[in-house]
Amino acid sequence: MSYVIGVDLGTSAVKTVLVNRSGEVVAEHSESYPLSQPKPGYSEQRPEDWVDGTVTSLRKLMEESKASPESVEGLSFSGQMHGLVLVDGEGAVLRPAILWNDTRTTAQCRRIEDTLQGQLLDIARNRALEGFTLPKILWVQEHEPQILEQAERMLLPKDYVRFRLTGQYGMDYSDAAGTLMLDLARKAWSTDILDAFQLPHSLCPPLVESFEDCGTLLPEIAAQSGLLPDTRVYAGGADNACGAIGAGILEEGQTMCSIGTSGVVLSYEERKEVDFEGKVHFFNHGEKNAYYIMGVTLAAGYSLDWFKKTFAPSISFDELLSGVQDIPEGSGGLLFTPYIVGERTPHPDAEIRGTFTGMDAGHKLTHFARAVLEGITFSLRESIDILRDSGKTIDTVISIGGGAKNEAWLQMQADIFNADIVKLESEQGPAMGAAMLAAYGSGWFPSLQACAAEFLRESKRYTPQPQAAEKYEELFGLYQEVYHRTRELSSALAKFR
Template sequence: MTYWIGVDIGTTATKAVLFTASGEVKTSHTIAYDLYRNPSGMAEEVPEDIFDAVIGTIRAVSDSLTVTDKLAGIGFSAQQHSLIGATYDFRPLTRVITWADTRANEEATTLRNSALGHAIFMRTGTPIQPMSPLAKLLWLKNKHPERFQAVRYFMDIKTYVFCRLFGVYKLDLSLASATGLYHLENQQWDYEILDMLGITRDKLPEIVSPYEIESGLSLDDAQKMNIPPDTPFIWGAADGPMSNLGVNAMQPGVAALTIGTSGAIRVMTDQPLVDEKARTFTYALDETHWVVGGATNSGASVLAWLKEQVFADKLTLEEMTTMAEKVPPGSRGLIFHPYLGGERAPIWDATATGAFFGLGYEHGQAEMTRAVIEGITYNIHAIAHALEEVVGEIKSVQATGGFVNSGLWLQILADIFEMPIHIPESQEAGCLGAMILSQKALGVISDIDEVGKQVTASAVYTPLLEHFSTYRELEKLYTELLTHYQTTYGKLSAFKRR
């Protein structure tokens, strides 16, 4: 049989999935790695850890192949906004500075509040926030000038992996479009931004199509992965747009919602639409497909915080959600703002903090758990409202990510959004998207829209009309509280830093 491998280089783990040609999963393997944080806002990873995870996951799934099987190709999806500074011989001078790193908040805020900042956003479609490589580069230049000057090459984590394997210095269009350095209309690096940063063009990778193919592994690397040296490696795209492809959210009015460590909601378009109010992002999947959406820091990591830090790990997530199912919608008047690590969309405020409102003697672990899930969902719904102003009405949602294992969360999502939530049978969206792009790159399929043949729904959560009025009332209070307290986030953040 002929098989394909899709690899997703994520924030906390890399996953490889071995697919049949029709998209059926034969086997998968995940390797986790550390995300190093500290109170300064640092959120970094070790490049070598991620490279080893890529090699290890490919090896783990390729070991399932027999001598009569054929491996047609390996495609890649990867986390957005990562940044690595490297030497002349491509050795890292920095760790991987991830999207979650907020140390560039001062630089991002200054630029965003200027007339130049809005012009840059309209040209690039990337919000000017600490997450973006643009802000990270400004921070390195201002706060660590010696290190900034010492860097010969800037790259993301996928570029690092391909550089190690093939000796090339490239970046796919999709990930390039999420750097804040890419000019959407001119379809190349924005030279005015590079001049502002003091970076020459040769310090950035060559931008290539997501369908670009590399081959010719060293015998040593091929043996480590247990694959033929001539196996085609397809560059692929960023994890966000790839998720839309992998869940078949390709049509107008169909949104892809992903909640893992963080979360995002996106709609596919045939042109790069940019939000004049700078609330959403615009990133490429390939040359003719774009996604408009918003990303939130506040995903399942917030629920994990409640479990570990507040409940002292005395309950499992399953026990927590089982308790929360017995609590009525609205958590008996308890509202939670989930901004534990600052927030991207819709408020774009790296100084934002979390809070419970309305907490009383009548509230316990069950109410707190449900309030956290509802708070995360209110925040995602606010992103969806902004998104609709740019791309039109959202009529249904294709959901993927670890949260789809929670029936409670999916029902809350359906009730707050007041629309059906569809769960694809396969939850390997990023890896499946990577496989689909690989098949087009190698001429096996003519159009990536053929993904529709490989994505079927396993469940649909229908909204419950009797819950609408409760959630509408509390969501309005959620927003009013946010408007009131957002003015104090910066002061509290400054105090915490001191």
């Protein structure tokens, strides 16, 4: 038996999966690591924690599976996007990584927009948002210039881990697209953008395809992880690109909804000239010469996690959500907006904050729990509508992540999106996408589509209920009004935070 390994470097933990030639996950393991928030709006991690967690997870994966090291043909990565890692000429980290959910860079975003104006969307195809990498580099340039002067390379999280495992620098196109420094159509670092901010071109690592061979494990890493030094390592991709691969989003018309800490609606796209005017993200796919369109809800699963920790810390998620299926659509006249850390799509607004609207004395915990689920799904529906308005037909959506683990929530997605929702038989999300990149890179299949056909199987399909879909259509209109009616209030309240 031969295997590949997918490594998913998340915000709270790294997950490794061992996958055989039939696409079966024969073992998995995860290792958590801390998140540092030294000031309001700051979010940082120690890159060495990622390396230590990855090596430990690989070792435990091999020990628990009892697979022979010789049977592992390759491994690849999925990684949290946008995070800035700066290293010196020796590859040593110069400061903690600034993560995707760090919001300190509003002033730098305005500087990017004022400097580049229309060029930004023409070249990078995305707006300047606090989460992206270029604003983080400019923050370091302005606040820690001595650090940037020492920096030889800018890396993203998974690329730093891969560098530490192989000694080779590189960044794939799907992750590079989230830096705001890539010319997406040309698949090259943008000299115009780098020069506009006096950034040395050498700061950017070589660009590679997601399935490209990036070398083998360093001897000391192989010894620590329980793998062989000649284990092939493939570039990997951004977590959302790998999530798309792991869900089989590899052809025109295919769409997925991924609900994790954040929520993502993602659709495959071949038209590189399509213009969404920055309303959604437009990134290179892990598939060669393809793209994906993506709308983001910043606090999707995070909203549910916050709600449970704040209002029901002593019960499990299953207990919290038991009974939500018995509450009618609209949660008894209660609306929730999941803006608890700001919002991304369709409102790139770091100041907006969440609301419960319509509370009365008759509402119980279950009404609030259902309202949170509905609010998250309404936010994702806004991204679905942008894609539909571009001419896409979205009648089927593959659901992965936390939103695919609850029957009532899956049916809710079908009713709110007014589309069939498909749950996969074995849903591993980005980790599976990383494993598929390793399988394709190792020559197991002639294409990623052939790999998906072998690895992925539909488990259950949820179809819209006409009456529920009609009610949700009316409620969705009310949901959309809440942002516009609370935006000024949120802005005024910001000085009291």
